[in-house]
Amino acid sequence: xxxxxxxxxxxxxxxxxxxxxxxxxxVGADIRRRRGRDFRPDxxxxxxxxxxxxxxxxxxxxxxxxVGKWRREVWNEGFAPLLWVIxxxxxxxxxxxxxxxxxxxxxxxxxxxxxNIDSALNELDAFAGRLAMETGLFWLRPSRVNRKTAxxxxxxxxxxxxxxxxxxxxxxxxxxQALIGRxxxxxxxxxxxxISSSRLQRLCGYGALPPILRDSSATQRxxxxxxxxxxxxxxxxxxxxxxxxxxxxxxxxxxLEATEPETGQRSLFPYQFDVIxxxxxxxxxxxxxxxxxxxxxxxxxxxxxALLSVYYTRLxxxxxxxxxxxxxxxxxxxxxxxxxxxxxxxxxALRRLVQLRSHGAEPSRDLIRSTLxxxxxxxxxxxxxxxxxxxxxxxxxLELDPNPRPPQALKFQPLIGKTLFIGDAxxxxxxxxxxxxxxxxxxxxxxxxxxxxxxxxRQHFKPSSPAQPRGEGLDFVLRxxxxxxxxxxxxxVLSAMPFFSGxxxxxxxxxxxxxxxxxxxxxNLSNLSGWLFPDARMPAxxxxxxxxxxxxxxxxxxxxxxxxxxxxxxxxxxxxxDIITLPIAEWARQPxxxxxxxxxxxxxxxxxxxxxxxxxxxxxxxxAVGAELRDxxxxxxxxxxxxxxxxxxxxxxxxxxxxxxxRVPEHLPQFGHxxxxxxxxxxxYREPLLLVxxxxxxxxxxxxxxxxxxxxxxxxxFGASLPPEHRASAxxxxxxxxxxxxxxxxIMTASEFGLWKQRLxxxxxxxxxxxxxxxxxxxKAGRRVFELEQIFRQxxxxxxxxxxxxxxxxxxxxxxxxxxxxxRDGLFRASWEWKPxxxxxxxxxxxxxxxxxxxxxxxxxxxxxxxxRKQRRMRAxxxxxxxxxxxxxxxxxxxxxxxxxxxxxxxxDGELDDLLTRIGQRLNVRLASSVIGQRELRVxxxxxxxxxxxxxxxxWTGVAALEDADAIIAESIARAPA
Numbered sequence: 001x002x003x004x005x006x007x008x009x010x011x012x013x014x015x016x017x018x019x020x021x022x023x024x025x026x027v028g029a030d031i032r033r034r035r036g037r038d039f040r041p042d043x044x045x046x047x048x049x050x051x052x053x054x055x056x057x058x059x060x061x062x063x064x065x066x067v068g069k070w071r072r073e074v075w076n077e078g079f080a081p082l083l084w085v086i087x088x089x090x091x092x093x094x095x096x097x098x099x100x101x102x103x104x105x106x107x108x109x110x111x112x113x114x115x116n117i118d119s120a121l122n123e124l125d126a127f128a129g130r131l132a133m134e135t136g137l138f139w140l141r142p143s144r145v146n147r148k149t150a151x152x153x154x155x156x157x158x159x160x161x162x163x164x165x166x167x168x169x170x171x172x173x174x175x176x177q178a179l180i181g182r183x184x185x186x187x188x189x190x191x192x193x194x195i196s197s198s199r200l201q202r203l204c205g206y207g208a209l210p211p212i213l214r215d216s217s218a219t220q221r222x223x224x225x226x227x228x229x230x231x232x233x234x235x236x237x238x239x240x241x242x243x244x245x246x247x248x249x250x251x252x253x254x255x256l257e258a259t260e261p262e263t264g265q266r267s268l269f270p271y272q273f274d275v276i277x278x279x280x281x282x283x284x285x286x287x288x289x290x291x292x293x294x295x296x297x298x299x300x301x302x303x304x305x306a307l308l309s310v311y312y313t314r315l316x317x318x319x320x321x322x323x324x325x326x327x328x329x330x331x332x333x334x335x336x337x338x339x340x341x342x343x344x345x346x347x348x349a350l351r352r353l354v355q356l357r358s359h360g361a362e363p364s365r366d367l368i369r370s371t372l373x374x375x376x377x378x379x380x381x382x383x384x385x386x387x388x389x390x391x392x393x394x395x396x397x398l399e400l401d402p403n404p405r406p407p408q409a410l411k412f413q414p415l416i417g418k419t420l421f422i423g424d425a426x427x428x429x430x431x432x433x434x435x436x437x438x439x440x441x442x443x444x445x446x447x448x449x450x451x452x453x454x455x456x457x458r459q460h461f462k463p464s465s466p467a468q469p470r471g472e473g474l475d476f477v478l479r480x481x482x483x484x485x486x487x488x489x490x491x492x493v494l495s496a497m498p499f500f501s502g503x504x505x506x507x508x509x510x511x512x513x514x515x516x517x518x519x520x521x522x523x524n525l526s527n528l529s530g531w532l533f534p535d536a537r538m539p540a541x542x543x544x545x546x547x548x549x550x551x552x553x554x555x556x557x558x559x560x561x562x563x564x565x566x567x568x569x570x571x572x573x574x575x576x577x578d579i580i581t582l583p584i585a586e587w588a589r590q591p592x593x594x595x596x597x598x599x600x601x602x603x604x605x606x607x608x609x610x611x612x613x614x615x616x617x618x619x620x621x622x623x624a625v626g627a628e629l630r631d632x633x634x635x636x637x638x639x640x641x642x643x644x645x646x647x648x649x650x651x652x653x654x655x656x657x658x659x660x661x662x663r664v665p666e667h668l669p670q671f672g673h674x675x676x677x678x679x680x681x682x683x684x685y686r687e688p689l690l691l692v693x694x695x696x697x698x699x700x701x702x703x704x705x706x707x708x709x710x711x712x713x714x715x716x717x718f719g720a721s722l723p724p725e726h727r728a729s730a731x732x733x734x735x736x737x738x739x740x741x742x743x744x745x746x747i748m749t750a751s752e753f754g755l756w757k758q759r760l761x762x763x764x765x766x767x768x769x770x771x772x773x774x775x776x777x778x779x780k781a782g783r784r785v786f787e788l789e790q791i792f793r794q795x796x797x798x799x800x801x802x803x804x805x806x807x808x809x810x811x812x813x814x815x816x817x818x819x820x821x822x823x824r825d826g827l828f829r830a831s832w833e834w835k836p837x838x839x840x841x842x843x844x845x846x847x848x849x850x851x852x853x854x855x856x857x858x859x860x861x862x863x864x865x866x867x868x869r870k871q872r873r874m875r876a877x878x879x880x881x882x883x884x885x886x887x888x889x890x891x892x893x894x895x896x897x898x899x900x901x902x903x904x905x906x907x908x909d910g911e912l913d914d915l916l917t918r919i920g921q922r923l924n925v926r927l928a929s930s931v932i933g934q935r936e937l938r939v940x941x942x943x944x945x946x947x948x949x950x951x952x953x954x955x956w957t958g959v960a961a962l963e964d965a966d967a968i969i970a971e972s973i974a975r976a977p978a
Contacts, residue, residue, distance in 0.1 A: 005088045005116065006042055006057040012121040014130035014913065015045055015055075022130060024048070037275065039070040045130060049316060049571035052080040053133065054096070061087045067094065068105035075100055076275040078151040081569065082111075082128060089116050091124060097150040100269035111144065122911070126884070131912070135886040135950050136573060139565035140842070146568050152280050152315075155271065162255045171248045177384055179244050181391050182223060183213070183252045184273060184281070188395060191274035194404050210253035216246045232412030233390040233420075278395040279315060279347045313344050313443045313493070314532055316570045317542070320523070321491035322348050325439050325547045331356025333375065333438035338425035338480055340378030343389030345441045347396045350376050354400050362402045372397050373413055377437065379421045379428050386422050390415045425479060436485045446473030446495035446538065474498055474513050477543065481516060490517055490545035495538040496526050500595045501751045507591035515584065517545035518552040524598045526755045527562040531570070539756040554581045557597040561954070562832070564842060575936045575955070577601065577963065592749035592767065599829065600748050601963050603822045608748060611769040611813070618733070619766030621773055622720050625729065629692075629720045629766055630684055632713040636677025645671075645679035648712050656716035659693055661738055662792040664707045671712045678715075685710050686721040690730045692737055693717055695759045700830030700837060701802075702746065702760065704737035705793075706730045718762045729773040732782060735789040739809040740802075742768060744826025747833075758833050771812060781811040821857060821958035828957065841954040844883050847905055850953055851878045854961045855890055859901040861965035862892070872896055876903045885912055888951050891919070892968075894943040919946055938964065940971070 010016040015025045027043045043055040054074060067085060071094055074080045080096035091114045098109040112127065114120040125132070132138045139145075147153065159180065166176035187209055189195045197207035203225055204218040212218045253259075258270045273281075326349070335349045353371050354363050372393060380386050394412055398404050421428060425444070473494035480490070498506040499522060514520045525532060526539030533540055550556060557580050563573045582597040582605070596608050622628055633648075635641065652668035659665075687710050693703035694716050706727075713719050722730045736742060747754050750764040776782040785808045792801065806827075810820050831837025845851055855876040862874050877891040889912075908915045923941045936955065937948040945968055949955040 006055065006086055009084075009086050009091060009116065009121065009124075010043060010055065012118075013125045013128070015043070025130075037069075037073055037272070038066075039073045045133070047134065047571065049569070050079050050319065051133075051569055051571060052077075053082045053084065053128070054080055055084045055086060057086045059087065061085070061090065061092070064104075064106035067092075068100070071096065071098075071105060071109060072100040072269050073272065073275055076151055076272040078277060078280045081145045084128075087116070090114065091116060093124075093128060095145050097145050097147060099149050099154055102269055105269075109144075125913075131886050136563055136565040137886040137951075139563075139568050143568075147570055151271070151276060155276070155281075158255060162251065165251050166244075166248050169247055169251065171244055174384060175244060176248070178387070179248065179252060181388060182226070183209070183256065185391060185395065186222070186226060187256055188273040188398070189407070191272060192398070192404065194398070194410070195407055199407075210257050213249040213253035213256075214246075216249060219249055229407050230394075230410060230412055231414070232394060233387065233414050233416045278392060278399050279318070279344065279351070281392065281395065313341065314570060315344070315348075316572060317443070317493060317525075317532065318344055318348050320572065321345070321441055321493070321542060321544075322352060324521075324544050325441060325489040325491040326352050326356075327547070329353075329356055329439075331358075331371075334434050335376050335439045335441065336437040336480070336483055337378045337442040338428065338440070338476060338483075339442050339444040340380050340389055340420070341382075341385045341443070343378055343385075343392045343420075345443075346376050346378050346389060347392045349439070349441065350393060350396050351400065363400060365401055368397050368400045369413075372415075373419065377419045377421075377430065377434075379423055379425050381422070381424050383422045386416055386420050389420055393420075425476060435483065437483050437488060438485075439489050439491075440480045440484060441491045442476075442480075443493040444473055444476035446493075446540075474509055477513050477517070487546060489547045490543065491547065492543050494541055494543055496524060496541040496755055497538050497751075499541060500598070500755055504591070507587075507594075511584065511588060511591075513543075514555055517543075518584070519548075519550040519554070519556075520545045521547070521550070521556040521558065522594075522598075523558040523560060525560055527560060528566055528572075529756060531567040551581075553585065554583050555587065555594070555597075556581050557594065559598045562838060575949075577936060577955075577960065580605075595750075595754075596748040599754055600826070601959055602966070603818070603959055603962050604744075604748055604826065607819055607822050608745075611745075615769035615771055617766060618768040618770045621770045622722070622766075625723060625726045625773065627690075627720045627722045627726075629690075629718050629762055630680065631678075631762055632684075632715045632717045632719055633676055633680055634678040634715045635673065640677040641673070641675040643676055643679050644674070645676040646674045647682050648676075648679060648685070649674070651685060651710055651712045653712040653714070654691070654707070654717065655714055659691060659703055659705055659717070661697075661701070661703055661797065662705050662734060662789060663796075664691070664705050664711075668711065684719065684721060685712050687711075688722050688724065688727045688730045689713070690720045690722060690733055691717050692719070692760070692765055696743075696746070696753065696830070696833075698831070698834040698836060700743045700747070700827050700833065701740070702737050702742050702765075704734040706734050718760075718765055726773065728777045728786060731789050732773070732777055732786055733770070735785045735805060736770065736809055736812075737765070737768070738805065740806040740827035741809050741813065741823050743830040744823040745769070747826055747830040754830070754833060776812060779812070781808060784808045785812055817860070818962055821962060825957045825959040832954075842952045844885075844951040845888055845953045845956040846883065847878055847880045850956045851888055851890060852903060852905070853958065854956045855892075855903050857958045857961035858890075858892065858965045859903065861962055862968065863901055865969050870898055873899055874901050876901065877906045878903065879915060880905050880907045881912060881915075885951060887912060887948055888956065889915065889919075889946065889948050891944060891946045916948075938967065 007016060007019065010025075010027070011019075015022055016027070021027050021030070024047060025043065025045045031041060031044060039054075039056070041054040042057045045053045056070065062085060071083055074083050074096045075098065083094040083096050085092045085094065093111045093113075094106065095109040095111055101108055114124040128138050162180060163173075163176050166179070167173050171179070186195070190197075190200070190209055200209075200212065200222070201207045204212045204215070204222050206212045206215070206218060212222055256270060322345070331353050333353070335346065335353070337343075337345045340346055350372060353375055354368055357363070357367055357371060376393065378386070378389055380389070393415060397412075398410070404410055416422070418432070421430070473492075477490070477492055477494070480492070484490070498510040501507065521544040523542040523544070525541060529536060529539050558574060559578045560572050560574055561578060565571060565573065580597045580602065582593060587594050590609075590612060593605060593608065596605050619629065633645075648671045651671050653671040654664065654668060658668060687708050689707040689711070691705050691707060691713055696702050720730075745768055746760060746764060749767060751761050753760055753764070777786065785805070788801070788805050788808055792805075797805065806824070810823070815823065828837070828841070832841050855878050859874055859876055866872050866874065873895050875893045875895055877893065879889045879891070881888060923939055923946065936950075937946070939946045939948070947964060
């Protein structure tokens with residue numbers, strides 16, 4: 001192969017630098033062994049999340065038929081969004097996630113063609129170069145490349161239809177699942193050429209599996225031979241299950257040949273089970289295996305599935321967990337998953353243990369089998385799930401085997417009853433093997449089952465630590481701890497609610513677990529629930545324990561932000577600023593600080609601590625004037641309307657959609673019921689009424705107003721009836737609750753807002769720090785707040801009005817400029833819970849506003865530090881890069897002169913890569929190689945610092961500038977001579 005054209009393209013698009021592969025790039029002989037048929041890439045780039053771009057060079061543009069074969073293989077692999085086909089005169093990019101077609105596949109899935117000339121290579125670099133892929137810029141553009149058409153989604157759908165058809169055709173569901181599993185296993189053996197077509201011909205009279213399945217006697221001969229040959233748990237005795245009939249076998253044959261059962265037409269290309277990664281099959285099969293509970297038309301069975309909390313554990317979560325807990329291990333460790341499902345964690349753990357034990361060499365069969373039989377353990381309450389776990393582990397062992405032949409030499413020992421156990425984790429005791437494990441992982445049930453479920457759960461779990469009030473995830477962690485020694489590493493997916501809820505019981509329970517297992521890292525995945533756990537009823541976190549050195553008296557919190565690439569790629573994007581530590585003592589003193597650590601920054605934590613020390617809570621202020629914030633009326637269904645509500649009949653009723661900021665409609669319908677589920681007392685509805693809407697507005701602001709007449713409000717609101725002499729206080733509170741300050745406080749502390757719902761709880765509102773009411777009302781700042789509230793009762797506020805209100809509230813709290821920046825950005829952060837706000841946060845930061853404001857805020861903080869000696873100043877250079885670029889760059893230079901800091905907008909010569917190269921040469925750092933994923937870089941020179949971040953506005957906020965300046969000052973102090 002003439003590599004020059006290939007290398008030229010890779011250099012131009014950032015995958016090579018001066019002939020050397022950049023991080024994640026493999027070229028030629030350096031490409032690690034890859035399972036495949038016809039496709040042999042000449043280069044590849046693999047991200048930290050395993051997404052892969054393949055590069056193939058040909059002297060002449062290959063035929064569409066050949067490209068179609070390559071692309072089918074790439075699609076079956078499941079992790080490659082792009083295939084580049086490079087020839088001397090052109091580069092064709094193909095969609096690796098597009099489902100294959102029998103005809104016209106290459107043309108259908110060709111995304112774009114670029115000429116192999118400098119100008120076109122620049123366009124290619126901007127479109128899909130390394131920087132565009134690693135920063136996620138590629139995924140911001142409209143594209144046909146989408147996970148929804150990838151192999152895992154297609155196989156999951158097809159398996160679901162296959163199982164449904166078999167059950168509809170009167171095959172018992174466990175038998176249907178067993179038939180499908182055995183067929184996939186057999187097809188894998190055939191695709192891997194472990195069982196040759198000639199052997200099939202001799203055994204069954206046919207050279208392929210589909211025609212065998214269309215002959216029931218041939219199928220029986222094949223499965224009997226397989227059971228004798230491979231043993232293990234994959235092929236049970238015919239007496240253990242219902243035997244499928246010929247129509248059932250034919251339907252499975254249609255699936256393997258991608259034949260439409262209704263038309264008989266082969267419309268899709270068959271799956272290649274030797275190419276599909278085993279861990280992908282296992283993760284897909286997790287949902288399929290539990291379909292006996294979750295897809296039944298029987299209401300009782302469906303309810304059972306919901307209570308079991310069966311969710312599809314996607315591979316990114318598995319990789320996230322195992323990347324952390326298995327980092328630095330020897331390979332001799334034992335692994336336990338007490339709720340293993342189909343074994344997706346165990347399959348990947350097996351793979352990694354074998355790699356660690358083999359030290360990069362080709363593993364022997366004995367090494368693979370000893371790891372399988374002695375180091376990987378799982379428990380699940382579902383027999384179907386355990387059978388799939390065995391199936392998946394056998395497949396993984398075969399895939400790892402360097403020479404899996406002849407079939408007679410591949411007998412498996414049974415796993416079920418030896419290392420895989422059918423049973424309830426709450427009472428499980430391993431009959432043999434280790435009693436203490438080195439690594440414990442899993443995704444235990446963590447949804448709430450109501451009060452009855454809580455009572456039932458507490459009968460089974462008798463932990464020494466406080467029990468959590470909602471769900472059982474932490475109970476499973478405590479149960480798992482019984483199988484741990486002092487150095488056992490934990491990585492478990494749990495509900496986020498006990499950690500971030502305002503419930504003292506939940507906070508105490510979660511903190512006790514953290515203290516038991518410390519040191520702990522908590523990774524908040526709540527922003528990703530839409531695609532990561534789409535059917536879950538609670539947001540998720542991952543709890544890591546003892547997996548890396550860190551202080552035991554602190555908890556590390558990682559906030560994984562939402563990104564537009566996530567749903568398309570199933571990847572996470574984490575920057576250093578998404579990681580924060582919190583002393584456990586501070587969490588114990590004030591439980592809401594854990595959420596602040598997850599959603600905010602150190603400046604947010606500092607401001608929260610100052611405010612809660614300086615001011616009493618809203619609940620206490622109201623109590624001091626004889627008022628209480630309460631939920632409104634719950635009408636309920638007719639069968640629940642058992643309480644007398646007749647005394648409310650003469651009152652108007654405020655329903656969910658009636659309230660506007662500061663304004664209660666003048667005419668409302670009358671309450672017309674004699675009974676209600678929870679009517680509340682008549683005194684609850686006395687004017688003046690401070691009203692707060694449960695759900696916030698899309699701007700991130702709470703909706704509050706004062707009603708100057710008695711009226712009933714529903715449970716869509718919280719309300720407090722104040723004494724008439726405190727009417728002014730009610731109006732002041734409505735204004736404070738409507739301000740950016742309240743929005744900042746709620747996004748940082750509220751139990752559900754930001755985690756999974758766009759609403760407040762009454763407890764959240766009661767915690768808001770409030771000045772002493774009489775003093776505040778009579779103060780100059782308080783009078784200004786009151787005046788604005790009165791104006792907005794007459795007309796709806798516009799943008800400038802909201803700004804004026806925010807500034808007046810800031811004055812009331814005596815915020816300095818840094819505090820105001822923190823709170824304004826808190827309002828911006830609160831708006832991210834809705835699509836418009838999220839889109840605004842992802843919009844590219846512009847030079848004249850976003851970056852310049854960032855630089856000015858940064859300079860103001862540094863100026864305060866430099867002013868003590870009055871010898872130096874700092875100058876900012878904001879580089880004016882294209883708006884559609886992936887990164888933004890700001891440089892700060894320390895100058896030996898006095899005077900105010902200066903800001904300069906610099907238009908660089910050349911492209912972004914040229915700029916990074918020039919700065920990197922001066923600082924002796926390969927900047928272009930260091931910007932990986934969504935990395936933020938802060939690079940120091942002798943008298944300068946360069947800050948490089950992704951282009952999205954959320955990385956260039958005012959609070960980010962404050963934090964970056966704080967870090968620079970701290971680093972400068974640390975480097976200063978003693």
